[in-house]
Amino acid sequence: MREMSEAVAAAVDLVARADPELVEIVLLSLRVSVSAVIIAALIGIPAGAALAMFRFPGRQGLVIAVNALMGLPPVVVGLCVYLLVSRSGPLGNWGILFTAPAMIIAQTILIVPIVTALSRGVIEDLSTELSEQLRSLGVGTSRAMLTLIREARYRLVTAVLAGFGRAIAEVGAVLIVGGNIAHHTRVMTTAIALETSRGNLALALGLGLILIAVSLAINALVYLTSGIARRRAGA
């Protein structure tokens, strides 16, 4: 219990002082996870729409695989990306091991299946509902896909937020490919892991509270914004 009150005090102190190191860590966390979620949305939403709209051999297997990959262990993703971008790996000449881009790649791989699988579900429901009407109007495939994505936009927000939640909260992948280097690749989760292992439990817990608060704030912001837009559209 004492740890909890100390943690709250540590968190309040860090925020009140706008501790430059803390600000740096929070901003890097956001930069990495927001970049990953944007890339994952650009890949996952069209991929989910394609899985929802098209019938092809092996589709069912692909759907099952994507669903299963939602539970990818971050450390394994981290390890695979590490092997790819380490100096002796196939992408070693990129020289991005222990940099933010490597962390973005790892988190993107981690959350593409989440965004894809959830988008597939949402768009499949809509497609079942609207496909006859769209075909009756003579809508071609690419326009139909754009229309369905646009129709699903408010529910796709939830899919993207789920991906963001996973990205901002994971520690294994960014730790392995980023290396938790101070002022360079240290993000909130790796900082928490480090402070815990150093025995600075209050500081670790304080950082944890800030992480939760940041995550909550972003979710609230996106949810409320899309809620307003949604009411305006009468959907």
Add this chain to the structure above:
Amino acid sequence: MARPAIEEQPAISAGGPSILPLVLRDVCLSAGGRALLDRVNLVLTAGVRTVVLGPNGAGKSLLLRICHGLISPSSGTMEWTGPGATEARVRQAMVFQRPMLLRRSVIANVDYALAVRRMSRALRTTRAREALEMAGLAPLAERPAGVLSGGEQQRVALARAWALDPEVLFLDEPTANLDPAATRAVEEAIAGIARGGTKIVMTTHDLGQARRLAEEIVFLHNGRLLEQRSAAAFFAGPGHEAARAFLRGELLW
């Protein structure tokens, strides 16, 4: 069931030579070994309002979808035989049992259908306004379609179909989910569209509606076309026992 792809078509074709008659020869549709439509022969000609009548499960909706090209028959042929037949795809429209509107404003829903036909923005706005005017929806143009009542939504669907200037308009139980007042408003809109020269082909299981709107009746039962004759002759005394039982309001399946 095989679903033929429908490609995007350029430009709306206002007027032009007729695509009718539509001729169905020995059309069968089966699924899972069950015959849903059985050797249907049907000729739909210009001018008269045709109502496809029959109990639930008779195959009315499937027949309409085959005519509109949404479903391919398992066997038999469906052919537009008029001089304008090559334009058939863009000269027809369909209104479904549910309005199936997009989550955008009323006018944007109509505009969308016109944009698919590659109509210029200026023409689209004029045409969409006309369509809403026709359906009595002009004051609701900027409202989100999702907040409208069921009857209003179905009239938006009608306006959207009418805006495409179809020679043939298919309607699949367009009032099945509506209360009597909304039903009447939709029926009036349909009658108005018919007066403009559009061929109406509509399914219903509602006898009252069939009496109000039909000039010709196509009676289906168990996937078979039992009668096609003028509405007056049909209601005066259909030849088939199944049709007589249906008119007496006895359940059929």
